[in-house]
Amino acid sequence: MADYLRPTRLDEALQALSRPHAVLAGGTDFYPARVGRAIDEDVLDITAVAQLRGISECADGWRLGATTTWSELLEAPLPPLFDGLRQAAREVGGRQIQNAGTLAGNLCNASPAADGVPPLLALDAEVELASPAGVRRLPLAAFIIGNRRTALRAGELMVAIHVRKRTRATLSGFLKLGARRYLVISIAMAAATLEIERGRIAAAQVAVGACSAVAHRLPLLEAALAGAPFDQRLGNRIDSAQLAPLTPIDDVRGSAEYRLDAVVTLVRRLLVGLVP
Numbered sequence: 322m323a324d325y326l327r328p329t330r331l332d333e334a335l336q337a338l339s340r341p342h343a344v345l346a347g348g349t350d351f352y353p354a355r356v357g358r359a360i361d362e363d364v365l366d367i368t369a370v371a372q373l374r375g376i377s378e379c380a381d382g383w384r385l386g387a388t389t390t391w392s393e394l395l396e397a398p399l400p401p402l403f404d405g406l407r408q409a410a411r412e413v414g415g416r417q418i419q420n421a422g423t424l425a426g427n428l429c430n431a432s433p434a435a436d437g438v439p440p441l442l443a444l445d446a447e448v449e450l451a452s453p454a455g456v457r458r459l460p461l462a463a464f465i466i467g468n469r470r471t472a473l474r475a476g477e478l479m480v481a482i483h484v485r486k487r488t489r490a491t492l493s494g495f496l497k498l499g500a501r502r503y504l505v506i507s508i509a510m511a512a513a514t515l516e517i518e519r520g521r522i523a524a525a526q527v528a529v530g531a532c533s534a535v536a537h538r539l540p541l542l543e544a545a546l547a548g549a550p551f552d553q554r555l556g557n558r559i560d561s562a563q564l565a566p567l568t569p570i571d572d573v574r575g576s577a578e579y580r581l582d583a584v585v586t587l588v589r590r591l592l593v594g595l596v597p
């Protein structure tokens with residue numbers, strides 16, 4: 322390792338990024354990606370930067386600091402809007418991984434199987450990116466642009482994730498399909514946020530991961546759900562034609578054909594499971 326920095330202030334961290342540094346948060350993706358080779362790059366450890374930590378609520382939404390860990394998310398007093406993200410948090414690795422791994426690390430690593438991405442897409446989350454030149458916000462859907470590719474520019478750090486408040490009663494959920502229940506890379510996962518008004522779905526956001534290079538929202542399904550009675554009949558509104566944005570691959574965990582078939586069942590179970 323050439324240089325290891327662990328600043329406590331955000332301005333120091335951003336200043337450090339005027340020279341190339343590999344950003345290190347919980348290290349749970351960082352170190353596995355470097356097994357068998359020496360770390361010869363300069364490293365910027367951001368875990369001591371106070372401004373990157375914690376969850377706060379403001380009038381129109383929540384700010385999830387970049388280095389919020391999965392465990393911290395699970396311990397935070399958040400409303401049912403976050404149930405889907407919290408369900409995903411419970412299924413990211415085991416407790417040790419949840420204690421160290423961060424939300425922003427999951428997004429910046431941009432794995433097609435990152436469990437945090439579908440729930441945050443279904444929450445219409447935005448990411449806040451900072452550099453010495455200033456701050457910008459991007460919808461998460463515009464931030465992850467490919468398999469392990471993001472819109473992060475050289476010298477930029479993800480500082481927070483923002484989730485807006487809803488005016489209607491809102492529920493959310495997450496379901497993951499793996500070869501076993503825990504400690505497993507997803508074959509497919511789905512997340513949904515449903516806004517309910519007078520017994521009907523007023524708005525729906527549904528996202529599916531591990532079935533394309535980037536997790537996708539399903540606009541055709543969302544349109545089919547809008548206005549539907551919020552009861553068990555929801556399951557009848559889901560069909561394979563709504564999966565158009567998904568382009569799964571065959572891999573060791575499952576074939577493309579299996580994934581497409583499984584996703585219909587997964588999404589149906591997820592949505593029907595949200596009905597009280």
Ligand SMILES: Cc1cc2nc3c(=O)[nH]c(=O)nc-3n(C[C@H](O)[C@H](O)[C@H](O)COP(=O)(O)OP(=O)(O)OC[C@H]3O[C@@H](n4cnc5c(N)ncnc54)[C@H](O)[C@@H]3O)c2cc1C
Pocket residue numbers: 343344345346347348349350351352353367387388412413414415418421422423424425426427428429430434435436437473477478479480504505506
């Ligand atoms: C045993 C094991 C099990 C796992 N199980 C799961 C699982 O079930 N589901 C799942 O989704 N993931 C899983 N993971 C992957 C990993 O734990 C998560 O993706 C985690 O959230 C990564 O966060 P981190 O803080 O450890 O990221 P790090 O490893 O520190 O960083 C990941 C990448 O993001 C960059 N980065 C981190 N933070 C920032 C920032 N603020 N700004 C800019 N760039 C940044 C780093 O430079 C690096 O490229 C597992 C990993 C292990 C080792």
